Amino acid sequence: MAETAAALRTVAHNVRAARNRAGLSLDELSRRAQISKGALVALEKAQGNPNLATLVRLADTLGIPVSALMQGPPEGRVRVVTADAVAPLWTGERGSQARLMLTTSGPAPVEVWRWQLEPDEEYPSHPHHAGVVETVNVTSGRMILVVDGTEYAIEAGQTATFNGDAPHTYRGSGAETCNLIMTVHLPPGPASAT
16 A cells, blocks of 8 residues: 555656646646546646556657656666566456566667466557657567557567557457567657647
8 A cells, every 4th residue: 555655656656747847737738638637737736547548648748668668766876676566557357467667768768568368358558649659579479469450360479569659459369368578669758749
């Protein structure tokens, strides 16, 4: 419980700081991110429990990686992260989950995600802003990647990449759990206003 409260305080601080850096009012960020003002106010007060879709919309709108909303100050030159040290940002009803492992620094950051998809369970993602590129590398099992309505079967040992500005869905396929590493390549500079 104390870890959850600390994580919420970190997110609250980071959202407020990023909003202020972007020069956005609560009303304007709410409108651009398509999140209710009440939910945004609660988030900045470290109340509630924001879901992955909310965090992604906020990060996209603010032009920062999702991890910038969740991470504290840098820890040093080398950062080693184990999967069990990172809480899932999304958990499906059948046990699927997504964990944001880390984000690289620099003008064009890269998010590194670890996904586990159970058979026939899916995660639909809204389109990101222009310039975002996603890559999925299936390490075991099989998945269906749906981009702009077209399905692509991706099996263990295969990698796919696509522009993230189209609607896309990740779905477990076959009889076994699909494990994959996903990277999100963010373009340099702030996100364009929507």
